[in-house]
Amino acid sequence: MSKVLIIAEHDGSNLNGSTARAVTCAQGIGAEAVEVAVFAADGNSVAEQAAALTGVTKVLLIENPANAQAVAAILAPQIEAIAKDYSHVLAPSTTFGKDLTPRIAADLGVPQISDIMRVESATVFDRPIYAGNAVTTVEAPAGIIVGTVRTASFSVAANGGSAAIEKREVNAELPTHTRFVKLETSGGGDRPDLQAASKVVSGGRGVGSEENFKVIYGLADKLGAGVGASRAAVDAGFIPNDHQVGQTGKIIAPELYMAFGISGAIQHLAGIKDAGTIVAVNKDPDAPIFEVADFGLVGDLFEVIPELEKALG
Amino acid sequence: MKILVGVKRVVDYNVRIQVKADGTGVATDGVKMSMNPFDEIAIEEALRLKEAGKAEEVIAVTIGPKAAQEQLRTALAMGADRAIHVETDEEIQPLTGARIFKALADKEAPKLIILGKQAIDDDNSQSAQMLAALSGWPQATFASEIEVEGDVATVTREIDAGLETLSVDLPAVISADLRLNEPRYVKLPDIMKAKRKPIETETIEGLGIEQAAAVKVLKTSAPAARQAGIKVESVDELVAALKEKGLIK
Numbered sequence: 001m002s003k004v005l006i007i008a009e010h011d012g013s014n015l016n017g018s019t020a021r022a023v024t025c026a027q028g029i030g031a032e033a034v035e036v037a038v039f040a041a042d043g044n045s046v047a048e049q050a051a052a053l054t055g056v057t058k059v060l061l062i063e064n065p066a067n068a069q070a071v072a073a074i075l076a077p078q079i080e081a082i083a084k085d086y087s088h089v090l091a092p093s094t095t096f097g098k099d100l101t102p103r104i105a106a107d108l109g110v111p112q113i114s115d116i117m118r119v120e121s122a123t124v125f126d127r128p129i130y131a132g133n134a135v136t137t138v139e140a141p142a143g144i145i146v147g148t149v150r151t152a153s154f155s156v157a158a159n160g161g162s163a164a165i166e167k168r169e170v171n172a173e174l175p176t177h178t179r180f181v182k183l184e185t186s187g188g189g190d191r192p193d194l195q196a197a198s199k200v201v202s203g204g205r206g207v208g209s210e211e212n213f214k215v216i217y218g219l220a221d222k223l224g225a226g227v228g229a230s231r232a233a234v235d236a237g238f239i240p241n242d243h244q245v246g247q248t249g250k251i252i253a254p255e256l257y258m259a260f261g262i263s264g265a266i267q268h269l270a271g272i273k274d275a276g277t278i279v280a281v282n283k284d285p286d287a288p289i290f291e292v293a294d295f296g297l298v299g300d301l302f303e304v305i306p307e308l309e310k311a312l313g
Numbered sequence: 314m315k316i317l318v319g320v321k322r323v324v325d326y327n328v329r330i331q332v333k334a335d336g337t338g339v340a341t342d343g344v345k346m347s348m349n350p351f352d353e354i355a356i357e358e359a360l361r362l363k364e365a366g367k368a369e370e371v372i373a374v375t376i377g378p379k380a381a382q383e384q385l386r387t388a389l390a391m392g393a394d395r396a397i398h399v400e401t402d403e404e405i406q407p408l409t410g411a412r413i414f415k416a417l418a419d420k421e422a423p424k425l426i427i428l429g430k431q432a433i434d435d436d437n438s439q440s441a442q443m444l445a446a447l448s449g450w451p452q453a454t455f456a457s458e459i460e461v462e463g464d465v466a467t468v469t470r471e472i473d474a475g476l477e478t479l480s481v482d483l484p485a486v487i488s489a490d491l492r493l494n495e496p497r498y499v500k501l502p503d504i505m506k507a508k509r510k511p512i513e514t515e516t517i518e519g520l521g522i523e524q525a526a527a528v529k530v531l532k533t534s535a536p537a538a539r540q541a542g543i544k545v546e547s548v549d550e551l552v553a554a555l556k557e558k559g560l561i562k
Contacts, residue, residue: 011474071479072442073451095472099454102407102442111408111528114437124531129435130324134332134339136533141526177485178451181467181478195473199560223561231491241457241471241492248431248491250473256560266329273539277560279551294542295554307548312561 002031002122007079007091007100008038008050012068015049017196018092022149023053023157026090028119033057036163037082039075041068044165051163059165069180070096076103077172083108083144087122093148093251094195105146113140113147131247131270151195152253152274186240191217194243197226199256200275202245203238204230204268206261206282206301210238215305216260222309228252230262246271260301264289314424314483315370316359317417320388321349322381323434336532339434348384351429353391355489357496358459359427360392367461370394372421376413378402382512389507390499396512399520408525409517411443416520418448423484425466430455430488441488451481454488 004026009016019036026034035058036050047061060082066074079100083089089104091097093115105112118126123140125147140147194200201223203216213233220227228245229238245252247267253274260281262268269292272278280293281304290296297304324330324339325347331340348356359371373388375381376399385396399413418426431438445452453459453468457476460467461483470477471490517524545551555561 072454073445076446095455095470098438099442099452099472102439103446103452105439106408106411106443106446109408109525111406111525112437112439112443113528114439128536129533130330130339131433131436132536133330134533135536137531139529139531141528143526175449175451177482178453179480181480183472183475183477185475235492240475242473242475247433247436256555267326273536277555277558278539278542279555290544291541292539294540295551296542296544297546297548297551298544304548308552311548311552 002029002087003033003085004029004031004035004088004090005083005086006034006036007089007097008036008046009070009092009094009096010038010040010046012040013045015046016092016094017156017193018094018151019050020053020156021151021154022090022092023055024154025116025119025149026088027055029088029122031088035060037062037079039064039067039070039078041065047165051165052159052161053157054159054161055157056161056163058163060168061165062168062170066174070100071178071180072100072103073178074174075100076107077174078170079104080107081170081172082168086144088145088147090147090149093150097148101146101148108144108146110143110146111141113138113145115150116147117150117153131267132273133266150251152251186242191220192224192226194226194228194245194250195252197254199223199225200228200252200254201225201258201260202228202230202262203233203260204262205232205236207233207238213238215302219305219309222312226254230265230268259289259293260305262289263287264292314368315372315421316362316368317372317374317414317421317423317426318352318355318359318388318393319414319426319428319440320352320356320373320375320384321429321432322346322375322377322384323349323432326350326433332533332535336534338533346380346383348387349429349432351431351489351491353496354491354493355427355429356388356391356393357494358489361494362459362461368425372397372423374414374417375399376401376405376410385512386507387499389510390503391497392503395510397515398512399515399517401517406525406527407437407439407443409522410440411447412522412525413517413520414440414444415447416522425461425483426486428486428488430490441486445486448484448486451485453479453481453485455490456487457490457492459487459493
């Protein structure tokens with residue numbers, strides 16, 4: 001029988017919603033146990049949030065001052081020390097998971113399945129390649145299966161569970177060659193997190209400037225939406241990098257995605273394929289974004305957005 | 314110090330790929346091939362470190378078929394000093410690729426290895442991390458800024474929460490993200506000059522590499538297509554449509 005270990009992503013106080021999506025993915029494996037490991041300096045609160053997720057059978061809390069930040073080279077040996085007890089080790093396919101799990105897989109001498117989007121069996125999975133323009137069905141070889149979970153493909157596991165929390169001491173030699181210096185967040189204020197938001201308002205090159213991006217933020221606030229951007233807008237310095245949506249940015253699945261001044265390069269479309277409803281507003285009637293939009297409106301975003309705000313009251 | 318840089322031959326990022334009807338993969342016959350864009354950024358960064366006096370030699374490495382020499386020539390034309398071609402017609406997965414780079418690193422003793430953060434064909438994003446693990450070296454993935462001072466690199470990383478800075482001891486493996494730099498354009502005289510730069514050929518067997526257990530690809534299929542939508546003529550029409558779906562109040 002399968003036993004799944006999920007590595008929790010968190011910021012020290014809150015469990016990241018991507019972890020709850022990985023739990024849903026693990027349900028598809030038909031495992032007898034789905035355990036979540038929380039590596040933290042002081043992780044009681046995060047462990048409690050993980051224990052409340054439906055489907056989680058146990059939470060392991062590994063506390064160590066060295067775990068105050070998620071540094072792959074420091075977490076990996078600790079995970080490897082406990083991985084032998086599991087058939088699967090999974091983490092969300094966020095920058096946290098992408099950084100961490102290949103290091104574990106290589107140390108364990110097994111390949112990794114990146115971006116699991118569908119579970120066919122305990123050993124067979126679907127994953128996207130070529131920016132999601134093709135899907136491969138792959139089978140893992142014998143041994144521990146290490147993978148990352150494409151979060152946009154799975155819903156969030158509901159609250160309502162009450163798994164036991166077990167504190168663990170892990171014996172592993174931790175390297176000193178990698179030191180956390182600082183984290184600069186772009187300070188999104190009270191706006192919902194891009195990867196968790198049910199609505200996202202996004203701007204592209206057509207927005208024109210950092211100053212003009214205020215209209216995007218304004219509409220987002222009116223809708224209670226998160227704010228996204230195309231690579232072109234980030235490259236041009238209109239908005240910080242952590243807002244980028246696409247193949248190399250964030251892959252998101254909001255109920256409503258509104259794209260303003262985004263032409264729709266395939267790399268961008270890769271990040272929004274799983275959105276419920278896509279709205280596109282662009283001056284160019286031939287923009288590729290219209291090929292995937294449920295509702296397209298040819299027009300100037302600087303005229304459309306004020307009208308939209310008025311209509312929303 | 315020496316810098317080793319990975320270069321992968323991939324379908325050009327502008328090509329709209331076609332899935333083969335029999336499910337065996339993606340059509341690559343007659344399709345434009347290029348250097349993986351993240352690898353171009355990796356080469357550029359290595360060259361800038363050399364130009365800043367932080368490195369003496371930049372070595373471009375590829376694993377792939379004979380035709381992958383084209384991408385090595387591009388790297389040499391950009392300014393790499395020499396190249397190593399690990400020639401194989403097999404598709405090499407990241408763990409075996411990492412073993413090959415580890416073997417080359419053992420021979421060349423670079424202080425820094427820079428790889429692209431992912432290849433845009435298989436989108437795995439694994440090689441740099443696996444290489445760092447096998448070498449027991451630090452890793453700094455998704456780099457948007459690299460500063461090297463003595464035996465330490467300070468690396469800014471693009472992560473979901475913002476920009477994270479790590480300090481790593483060298484030798485280390487760094488993976489290049491989009492905003493690390495803008496790669497230079499290759500000029501014709503450089504292309505001519507690159508033809509005289511050396512490319513050393515190796516084989517997987519010659520390096521004594523045992524291939525890792527591989528993920529087996531059972532089939533490749535086209536993704537579920539989104540239903541084509543409609544064009545609305547006005548904001549009022551758009552608002553009505555979104556209200557009907559219950560997406561806005």
